[in-house]
Amino acid sequence: MAFSNKPKKTNSFYQSNLCTTLFFIVLFTIPALFLLHTSTSSICTNLSTNHGNRPWSGDLRSAEFAWNRLSFLQNYPPRVTLKIAVFSRKWPITTTPGGMERHAHTLHMSLARRGHQVHIFTSPVNNINSPSVSQDRNNNYPQIHFHEGEAGKWRYNKAWEQFDEENQREPFDVVHSESVALPHWLARNVPNLAVSWHGIALESLQSDIYQDLTRKPLEPISPAFNKSLQGVVLKVLNEIRFFRNYAHHVAISDSCGEMLRDVYQIPSGRVHVILNGVDENEYGLDSSLGQDFRSKIGIPENASLVLGIAGRLVKDKGHPLLYEAFSKLMLKHPDVYLIVAGSGPWEQRYKDFGRQVLVLGSMNPAELRAFYNSIDIFVNPTLRPQGLDLTLMEAMMSGKPVMASRFPSIKGTIVVDDEFGFMFSPNVDSLFKALKDAVREGPKRLAQRGEACRQYAAAMFTASKMALAYERLFLCIKNETFCTYP
DSSP: OGGGSSHHHHHHHHHHHHHHHHHHHHHHHHHHHHHHHHHHHHHHHHHHTTTTTSOOOEEGGGOOSOGGGSOOOTTOSOOOOOEEEEEOSOOOSSSOOOHHHHHHHHHHHHHHHTTOEEEEEEOOOTTOOSSOOOOOGGGSOOEEEEOSSSTTOOOHHHHHHHHHHHHHHSOOSEEEEETTSSOHHHHTTOTTEEEEESOOHHHHHHHHHHHHTTSOTTOOOOHHHHHHHHHHHHHHHHHHHHHTTSSEEEESSHHHHHHHHHTSOOOGGGEEEOOOOBOTTTOOOOHHHHHHHHHHHTOOTTOSEEEEEESOOSGGGTHHHHHHHHHHHHHHOTTEEEEEEBOSTTHHHHHTTOTTEEEEEOOOHHHHHHHHHHOSEEEEOOOOOSSOOHHHHHHHHTTOOEEEEOOHHHHHHTOOSGGGEEEEOSSHHHHHHHHHHHHHHHHHHHHHHHHHHHHHHHHHSBHHHHHHHHHHHHHHHHOGGGGEEO
């Protein structure tokens, strides 16, 4: 009975201990796990970069490297028109799209241009009055099905009803779920489904840890972090249990593919690595465009170096790191400038820096093209290990070197060569050192690195390369004959 006198305090003590124990288990176990993954990823990268000298052939389902490393010809195999269903939470019509929406748009626009019947099932937007809007399929444009309801709010059950009606009219050859747009209990029953993972719970757990490590010494732990920590471990376990029921998995980075095979225990033949791509017609090297843009926004001609960052100005994108690191850099280098393309909570803080930081707000693709060409190096201090940030690919396609967080997904897929730029641990000191190294090298050396980036991006990260790889996967799902490469 003595133990029941203060039940609330005892329970609180055990909950606190449980939270602390879980934290340190995760904190020390996950990095060790990823050291193994990084090693494997490096081996995979080294082998796969030799494909040009040693052609690969066989069943594509057995390939554990990114399909982007292979050559898929525009007219081979012979043209087969597929009917493709796509579930995407949002479709970029009028708003500034996020990375996943941009990926979905780029991919499925490309597939539609290749003659496939693409049906998009997505949430409604403000300027669409009817619950379903379809485009003329003769225009090589996807047919868009907006379900009824509140604009921007994804209701998978309504989307599923529209899909079911269309599927009964004429069955789909393949169903593509962008991440968790289609919930597990529905998706597991679809034999011809491929789900693309833009982030999984294990990677999200890492992101939470890296964000918490940016806390100041006397800053308290966020209640949201405590709550997230207690729930995310169970989420990882649940994912491991139900992921195996999906027919096909598309990982968008080599490290994610390894996690799905090794940690989530999904058979290799059902895990396919296809990297995201960006429209090669929108991004490219254009020095005169960059110079004009510099003049337009007020970068002086005597600037010794111009850094750039693009995306949402939020904590998980690493802005606490860049804010502090650049504030230290400014003290010694008054002629170094930072261009910030994006909007969010950190916008005003950057504006407070004064003349050396130019905050331009959100940009459309045409403006981003000029932005990338105006900088000497692109900085991405993300604290999110999941997925691959399209801005890194866009910068490389524009002939710019990159400075990025040392995460397995980025190291194993993007910055696979030291020539491509600089990598840093996700902390202020490491980023500050990388910034100083870039300043010391100067624009001329960085331009040489940028050319190496442009060549690599043109071989790996184009929209056409991504679309051809997805097309081959979808053909393989429809008919195993197409699974044999070449």
